[in-house]
Amino acid sequence: xxxxxxxxxxxxxxxxxxxxxxxxxxxxxxxxxxxxxxxxxxxxxxxxxxxxxxxxxxxxxxxxxxxxxxxxxxxxxxxxxxxxxxxxxxxxxxxxxxxxxxxxxxxxxxxxxxxxxxxxxxxxxxxxxxxxxxxxxxxxxxxxxxxxxxxxxxxxxxxxxxxxxxxxxxxxxxxxxxxxxxxxxxxxxxxxxxxxxxxxxxxxxxxxxxxxxxxxxxxxxxxxxxxxxxxxxxxxxxxxxxxxxxxxxxxxxxxxxxxxxxxxxxxxxxxxxxxxxxxxxxxxxxxxxxxxxxxxxxxxxxxxxxxxxxxxxxxxxxxxxxxxxxxxxxxxxxxxxxxxxxxxxxxxxxxxxxxxxxxxxxxxxxxxxxxxxxxxxxxxxxxxxxxxxxxxxxxxxxxxxxxxxxxxxxxxxxxxxxxxxxxxxxxxxxxxxxxxxxxxxxxxxxxxxxxxxxxxxxxxxxxxxxxxxxxxxxxxxxxxxxxxxxxxxxxxxxxxxxxxxxxxxxxxxxxxxxxxxxxxxxxxxxxxxxxxxxxxxxxxxxxxxxxxxxxxxxxxxxxxxxxxxxxxxxxxxxxxxxxxxxxxxxxxxxxxxxxxxxxxxxxxxxxxxxxxxxxxxxxxxxxxxxxxxxxxxxxxxxxxxxxxxxxxxxxxxxxxxxxxxxxxxxxxxxxxxxxxxxxxxxxxxxxxxxxxxxxxxxxxxxxxxxxxxxxxxxxxxxxxxxxxxxxxxxxxxxxxxxxxxxxxxxxxxxxxxxxxxxxxxxxxxxxxxxxxxxxxxxxxxxxxxxxxxxxxxxxxxxxxxxxxxxxxxxxxxxxxxxxxxxxxxxxxxxxxxxxxxxxxxxxxxxxxx
Ligand SMILES: [Zn+2]
Numbered sequence: 001x002x003x004x005x006x007x008x009x010x011x012x013x014x015x016x017x018x019x020x021x022x023x024x025x026x027x028x029x030x031x032x033x034x035x036x037x038x039x040x041x042x043x044x045x046x047x048x049x050x051x052x053x054x055x056x057x058x059x060x061x062x063x064x065x066x067x068x069x070x071x072x073x074x075x076x077x078x079x080x081x082x083x084x085x086x087x088x089x090x091x092x093x094x095x096x097x098x099x100x101x102x103x104x105x106x107x108x109x110x111x112x113x114x115x116x117x118x119x120x121x122x123x124x125x126x127x128x129x130x131x132x133x134x135x136x137x138x139x140x141x142x143x144x145x146x147x148x149x150x151x152x153x154x155x156x157x158x159x160x161x162x163x164x165x166x167x168x169x170x171x172x173x174x175x176x177x178x179x180x181x182x183x184x185x186x187x188x189x190x191x192x193x194x195x196x197x198x199x200x201x202x203x204x205x206x207x208x209x210x211x212x213x214x215x216x217x218x219x220x221x222x223x224x225x226x227x228x229x230x231x232x233x234x235x236x237x238x239x240x241x242x243x244x245x246x247x248x249x250x251x252x253x254x255x256x257x258x259x260x261x262x263x264x265x266x267x268x269x270x271x272x273x274x275x276x277x278x279x280x281x282x283x284x285x286x287x288x289x290x291x292x293x294x295x296x297x298x299x300x301x302x303x304x305x306x307x308x309x310x311x312x313x314x315x316x317x318x319x320x321x322x323x324x325x326x327x328x329x330x331x332x333x334x335x336x337x338x339x340x341x342x343x344x345x346x347x348x349x350x351x352x353x354x355x356x357x358x359x360x361x362x363x364x365x366x367x368x369x370x371x372x373x374x375x376x377x378x379x380x381x382x383x384x385x386x387x388x389x390x391x392x393x394x395x396x397x398x399x400x401x402x403x404x405x406x407x408x409x410x411x412x413x414x415x416x417x418x419x420x421x422x423x424x425x426x427x428x429x430x431x432x433x434x435x436x437x438x439x440x441x442x443x444x445x446x447x448x449x450x451x452x453x454x455x456x457x458x459x460x461x462x463x464x465x466x467x468x469x470x471x472x473x474x475x476x477x478x479x480x481x482x483x484x485x486x487x488x489x490x491x492x493x494x495x496x497x498x499x500x501x502x503x504x505x506x507x508x509x510x511x512x513x514x515x516x517x518x519x520x521x522x523x524x525x526x527x528x529x530x531x532x533x534x535x536x537x538x539x540x541x542x543x544x545x546x547x548x549x550x551x552x553x554x555x556x557x558x559x560x561x562x563x564x565x566x567x568x569x570x571x572x573x574x575x576x577x578x579x580x581x582x583x584x585x586x587x588x589x590x591x592x593x594x595x596x597x598x599x600x601x602x603x604x605x606x607x608x609x610x611x612x613x614x615x616x617x618x619x620x621x622x623x624x625x626x627x628x629x630x631x632x633x634x635x636x637x638x639x640x641x642x643x644x645x646x647x648x649x650x651x652x653x654x655x656x657x658x659x660x661x662x663x664x665x666x667x668x669x670x671x672x673x674x675x676x677x678x679x680x681x682x683x684x685x686x687x688x689x690x691x692x693x694x695x696x697x698x699x700x701x702x703x704x705x706x707x708x709x710x711x712x713x714x715x716x717x718x719x720x721x722x723x724x725x726x727x728x729x730x731x732x733x734x735x736x737x738x739x740x741x742x743x744x745x746x747x748x749x750x751x752x753x754x755x756x757x758x759x760x761x762x763x764x765x766x767x768x769x770x771x772x773x774x775x776x777x778x779x780x781x782x783x784x785x786x787x788x789x790x791x792x793x794x795x796x797x798x799x800x801x802x803x804x805x806x807x808x809x810x811x812x813x814x815x816x817x818x819x820x821x822x823x824x825x826x827x828x829x830x831x832x833x834x835x836x837x838x839x840x841x842x843x844x845x846x847x848x849x
Contacts, residue, residue: 001675001764005668007632011756015116023772024118027072035071036526037063038505038565040534040542041078044126045085046104048111050574050614050652051535053624057637058571058646058714059533060117064752065708067118068776074526075118076508078125079105082133082497084167087431090463097431098459101128111625116633116755118772123511127500132507133433134454135517136500139549141436141447142556148195151445154332154424157292158187162466165189165428175292179465185290191426192435192493196548200225200418203547212567214647217539224540226419231403233339233412235260237272238311238320244268245335247417250344251406252398255387256362258352259340260312261305261324263331264288272323274309281308281325288327296327303328303351315411316388316402326351334417342377349377362386363395423545425496430461430470432494440481440488449482455490468492501542502549505529505564517558524560532565539570569712572649574640575611576620582608587618611651622652634754635661641714641753664757667725667746671761674743677734690738693731694783697742700724702779704749714753721750748777792843793818795827799843811840818844 002009018024039059042052056077063075079101086097105126112119125132143149157166161180165187170178177184196203204225207218230249237244244260262269264285273281284306288296295301305326312323328347329338342352342359352359361374363382381395390398390405406412426435434455436448448455458476467473472492481488503517509526510518534542543565550564579588581600588600588607598607614621627636638660644650686694700720707717728742744765751758751771762771788804791814801823805814815838818824828848835847 001672001760003672005665005757007634007756010760011114011116011632011634014756014759015113017759018118018770018772021770023770024075024120025122026074026076026120030072032070032072034526035063035066035073035531036509036529037066037073037075037531038508038529038533039077040532040538041080041125041501041504042108043083043085044079044081044101044104044108046107048108048624050622050624052112053115053636054571054574054640054646054650055533055535056112056115056117057640058569058712059531060115060119061637061641061714061752062531062533062708062712064118064755064772065776067772068748068751068774070775074123074508075120076123076125076511077112077117077119077121078123078504078508079108079127080497080501080504081105081126081128082432082494082500084169084429084431087429087463090431090461091465094463096459096461098128098457101126101431114628114633115624115637118755123508125504125507125511127433127497127504128431130454130456131514132504133500135507136433136495136503137436137448137453137455138450138517139503139553140433140495140499141450143194143552144437144447146552146556148198148552149192149425150195151190151192153188154191154193155186156189156191156428158185160185164466164468167427167429171292175290175295183290184292186292189426189428191424192495193422193424193426194548196423196545197418197420199548199551200227200420202551203420203544206547206563209563210565210568213565214568214570217536217543217568217570220539221544224420224544228417228419230415230417231399231406231412232335232415233315233406235312235315235321235339236411237268237323238313240271242268242271243411244312244323244337246337246339247334247415248339250341250399251402251412252384252395253341253344253362254314254316254339254402255390256341256343256360257314257316257321257339258342258358258360259322259324261326261329261338261340261351262308263329263336264325264327265331266325266329266336268337269308269325272308272310277307277309280306284325291327293330296330303347303354305351305355315406315409322357324355332421343374344377344379346377346379360386423496423548425499426493427496428469428472428492429494430457430463432497433500434471435491435493435495437491438479438481438488439491440484440486442486443481443483443488446481446483446488452482469494498541498545502545503553505532505546506550506553506559520558523558527559528561528564528566531567531569533569533571535573536570543568569646571646572644573613574650574652576614576618576622576652578610578612578618578620580608580610580618581605587620589619611649613649614652627657631657631661632756634664634757638664638718638754642718643715645715646712663722663725664754666729667750668757668761670725670729671743671747671764674734674739675764678740686736686738687733688787689731689733690736691787693727693733693736693742694738695786696724696727697738697745698779698783700749701745701777702784705776705779708752718753721746721753724749745777747771748774789841791818791841793821793823794843794845795824796847797845800824800827811838814838814840815844818846 037059039056063073067073081101086101089095089100090097157171159166159177159180159182161182166177171184175184204222204227207221228249230247231251232247234243234245303326305324308323308325310323311320314321340348342348343361344363362385364385365382384390384393384395384398403414436455438446440446458474461470469492477490477492479488479490506518506523510522513519546564553559579593579598583605592601598609600607612620639657643656703720704717707713724746733739747758747761759771786807789807790802791805792799793801803821805817815836831848833846834849837845
């Protein structure tokens with residue numbers, strides 16, 4: 001062991017040794033309890049950022065701790081490797097997507113390995129590899145067999161100049177194409193959907209089972225699913241046989257309906273339009289068709305709409321009401337039509353005021369200040385008025401009564417609706433898993449037979465960024481029909497990359513299986529994931545889709561679990577010091593700023609200084625490679641774990657990184673000194689100091705274990721390690737066997753946090769096994785009990801000293817010891833004790849006169 005701590009000299013050595021010993025391999029023949037520790041796998045952008053580092057270090061500490069606790073641990077890693085950036089690189093730089101992706105993977109794998117993560121690399125998966133996407137395609141066919149995959153027309157972003165479909169990310173805030181700058185249009189294409197709505201109710205209900213998930217994530221999922229209980233009502237159209245169906249959560253306001261609004265794309269729109277209105281309706285439809293859903297539904301925008309001239313009948317009142325069309329009503333959502341109740345809906349109120357539509361109050365405030373003319377929508381419950389025989393009812397009760405009435409009359413019924421819509425999975429792109437379907441003019445849509453999987457992505461593709469998907473422009477599309485043998489065409493859409501990540505955790509338990517998607521026995525053995533760690537940005541879609549896939553594969557007989565992730569930790573962001581000129585709005589490179597007096601290097605204006613999520617555009621990033629080169633992985637790990645609780649944002653602070661490096665140096669010297677003067681001299685009866693030290697050691701074991709098992713408060717666990725290290729440095733009984741126990745325990749407790757230095761120090765003690773194969777220390781209850789406790793003596797609330805008393809002394813005895821103490825005698829001398837306040841085990845306060 002060198003006298004100075006030099007991470008560069010030990011970290012690579014230990015990483016190599018662990019790999020040779022197979023310490024990170026997943027035990028397959030073991031009757032130990034299982035623990036599946038999983039980080040959300042990264043997109044292989046090519047370089048690791050601090051957010052990645054934080055995510056994987058957190059999972060690694062948990063994995064290492066669980067191994068030492070006697071679990072067989074699965075801790076794998078892979079790559080979410082399909083997606084747009086690879087295709088953009090191909091267009092911009094002419095590098096084939098596969099080549100670009102695999103180069104990035106190789107680079108990032110190396111960066112990950114330098115962190116000393118205990119990952120079982122033999123189970124690595126890459127979603128862009130044919131041996132993975134073969135099974136993605138197979139799973140798609142399972143959905144198809146279950147009736148959960150279907151095609152229908154849906155809008156895409158269409159670039160009229162490049163004649164190509166754009167992803168949402170390729171459309172800027174002004175609705176223009178990233179490449180051509182053209183105003184993007186909406187175009188209807190036949191696309192594939194997965195029927196996630198069939199599972200809406202279960203996806204909502206099972207959130208209750210997820211006791212190990214953050215409440216806010218469950219709430220976000222519940223809101224996304226958006227269950228509402230309301231009514232479906234039908235409004236007859238004047239002069240036509242058809243009716244307009246609407247869904248409402250407020251059937252209690254139906255007597256206040258003064259107009260109906262259709263989505264411009266609604267099939268009835270043109271039919272209800274009168275000849276006088278025809279030209280303006282057509283112009284409006286055309287205008288709206290160029291807008292994105294986001295633009296149309298933005299709350300801060302004026303609501304635009306025009307009358308069709310057509311009329312409907314409110315079936316409750318028998319009155320005729322006008323039919324309008326407006327941009328904020330979407331055909332894909334609900335029935336594509338809404339009833340307008342301006343008196344009791346904020347958006348309707350605004351629309352009615354702008355368009356001079358009548359406002360009819362039908363819910364009165366219970367506080368009797370209600371006026372027939374209102375200044376804003378009244379959206380709270382109240383008493384029903386102006387509603388025929390429902391008048392006088394509480395509006396909350398009236399909902400049910402009105403639905404029953406509508407059912408009896410045959411113009412409506414109760415309905416549960418979800419905000420969740422079916423999942424559009426078609427992408428008109430190259431770098432994704434091809435949808436394994438063939439279109440035949442005789443047979444229609446024919447699934448690719450299982451034995452013909454994978455449908456491989458063709459290589460040697462020319463990327464222009466123009467025209468149809470590259471796949472559609474290649475001879476690859478031409479195949480013979482698997483059923484009738486006549487010439488047919490492949491489906492050219494690829495799958496949304498969220499599909500690839502909806503099942504990857506099921507593949508790790510059996511990652512190399514060439515015959516099956518996975519062996520159910522193996523995957524059921526490891527599932528569910530015991531601890532999942534990843535960013536909050538995946539709180540909705542990725543987690544919801546993974547839960548959906550798990551349930552569908554369970555229903556196909558492949559899985560036993562209802563839910564994929566037992567416990568979820570969403571780690572906070574990593575933020576860097578950010579300098580911004582508030583006048584120009586420009587971010588300034590930290591290298592150009594004097595932190596003591598931050599000024600704009602050009603204008604001299606004072607700068608704003610704050611912490612913000614690290615990003616290239618803000619010049620506030622810290623490159624993990626630089627930190628590793630300077631301090632090593634152990635210091636980087638310790639800093640990340642110590643600086644903030646894992647779920648909170650972490651502010652990068654160079655001084656605190658240095659602080660952790662110094663701490664590891666102190667531990668290094670502590671163990672070095674111990675090794676030099678090592679003589680074990682122990683008396684038969686332990687001294688008071690030895691007893692105290694032993695209590696400190698076992699308290700550290702207890703607290704660090706609790707921090708690693710409970711709420712993952714790694715920051716307080718690191719503090720406990722520091723306390724133990726300080727206590728060992730301060731004691732005099734350095735020749736005692738208790739001291740040796742303390743040194744060994746400190747190293748063992750440090751092992752999950754700073755794995756390299758821990759193993760180096762462990763071996764320096766003369767051990768030949770890795771510290772990572774040791775059992776996690778257990779706190780001995782007897783060692784935790786104190787013989788003596790310290791009481792603070794106060795006179796008139798002022799602390800005057802402390803005394804040691806037997807730990808088992810009760811309140812009265814504590815007072816007695818305090819009265820007799822030398823401190824109390826000195827201060828009370830000659831005065832009368834008027835009152836004694838005892839806080840048991842803590843302090844005794846004398847009130848004297
Ligand atoms: Zn055919």
